Amino acid sequence: MKAALVAADGALLHQARRATGRDHGPDAVVENILGFAAELRALGAERFGEPAAAAGVAVPGIVDEERGIAAYAANLGWRDVPLRDLLTERLGGIPVALGHDVRTGGLAEGRIGAGKGADRFFFVPLGTGIAGAIGIDGRVEAGAHGFAGEIGHIVVRPGGTPCPCGQNGCLERFASASAVSQAWAEACGDPQADAADCAKAVESGDARARAVWQEAVDALADGLVTALTLLDPRTLIIGGGLAEAGETLFAPLREAVRRRVTFQKLPAVVPAALGDTAGCLGAGLLAWDLLNTSTTARR
Numbered sequence: 234m235k236a237a238l239v240a241a242d243g244a245l246l247h248q249a250r251r252a253t254g255r256d257h258g259p260d261a262v263v264e265n266i267l268g269f270a271a272e273l274r275a276l277g278a279e280r281f282g283e284p285a286a287a288a289g290v291a292v293p294g295i296v297d298e299e300r301g302i303a304a305y306a307a308n309l310g311w312r313d314v315p316l317r318d319l320l321t322e323r324l325g326g327i328p329v330a331l332g333h334d335v336r337t338g339g340l341a342e343g344r345i346g347a348g349k350g351a352d353r354f355f356f357v358p359l360g361t362g363i364a365g366a367i368g369i370d371g372r373v374e375a376g377a378h379g380f381a382g383e384i385g386h387i388v389v390r391p392g393g394t395p396c397p398c399g400q401n402g403c404l405e406r407f408a409s410a411s412a413v414s415q416a417w418a419e420a421c422g423d424p425q426a427d428a429a430d431c432a433k434a435v436e437s438g439d440a441r442a443r444a445v446w447q448e449a450v451d452a453l454a455d456g457l458v459t460a461l462t463l464l465d466p467r468t469l470i471i472g473g474g475l476a477e478a479g480e481t482l483f484a485p486l487r488e489a490v491r492r493r494v495t496f497q498k499l500p501a502v503v504p505a506a507l508g509d510t511a512g513c514l515g516a517g518l519l520a521w522d523l524l525n526t527s528t529t530a531r532r
């Protein structure tokens with residue numbers, strides 16, 4: 234878990250990390266979150282003379298942001314955890330916002346990171362899997378059931394590799410950092426080789442690496458063009474492990490997207506700027522939004 238005290242201007246006043254303790258079961262994780270938040274609140278009071286006025290928490294899985302419920306998180310064993318109410322209670326009644334991890338990180342990237350000032354953006358982190366955050370006028374669209382933005386499960390290769398989601402040929406089977414790592418490990422014969430190694434091999438002109446890389450880029454471009462056809466974003470922000478390859482990814486990706494569009498407008502395709510602080514900063518923004526709704530409306 235990462236946590237921070239965040240000032241009104243988005244400055245990180247204090248940062249801390251702690252294990253989730255998930256080996257001790259789903260309830261232990263909830264208790265650790267509550268305890269961690271309460272400690273930060275106390276630390277804020279001690280160090281800055283006043284406690285946090287609101288809190289924001291971002292969690293993985295399926296999140297019902299409106300009701301403040303962590304609906305489902307396979308890796309934490311959660312089902313319908315009323316995290317917002319539990320936190321409000323533990324933090325002395327202050328307002329609490331609950332967010333989805335990727336949408337919350339996307340909120341920060343869109344508002345104060347790579348998409349700063351963009352009224353419409355789409356944030357896509359390429360990590361273990363692929364998710365997405367649809368930014369509209371300073372907020373991120375959750376969808377009717379908390380499922381919006383799941384571009385990783387758009388089918389780009391019908392009948393292709395099976396996905397744990399139940400479909401075949403999902404984007405994340407081809408273009409996540411994990412998928413590229415796996416494809417490169419197989420191609421080069423080193424089971425330890427990962428996506429970063431593949432990027433280096435691409436840069437040194439290795440033909441096998443170029444083939445693996447281009448396959449990922451093409452799949453990604455297919456998925457992104459579907460997204461931009463639906464959403465017409467001004468800025469497309471790509472983050473996660475695979476984006477760390479920089480221009481090795483972005484140059485062929487921009488070209489692959491450009492080749493595919495016909496009538497659609499090309500968005501700016503830019504790397505994420507906030508790295509792994511995006512979630513913390515986004516949670517801070519969610520909290521500040523609770524206190525400053527007029528600012529949100531203006532954005």
Ligand SMILES: [Zn+2]
Binds near residue numbers: 397399400
């Ligand atoms: Zn899938």
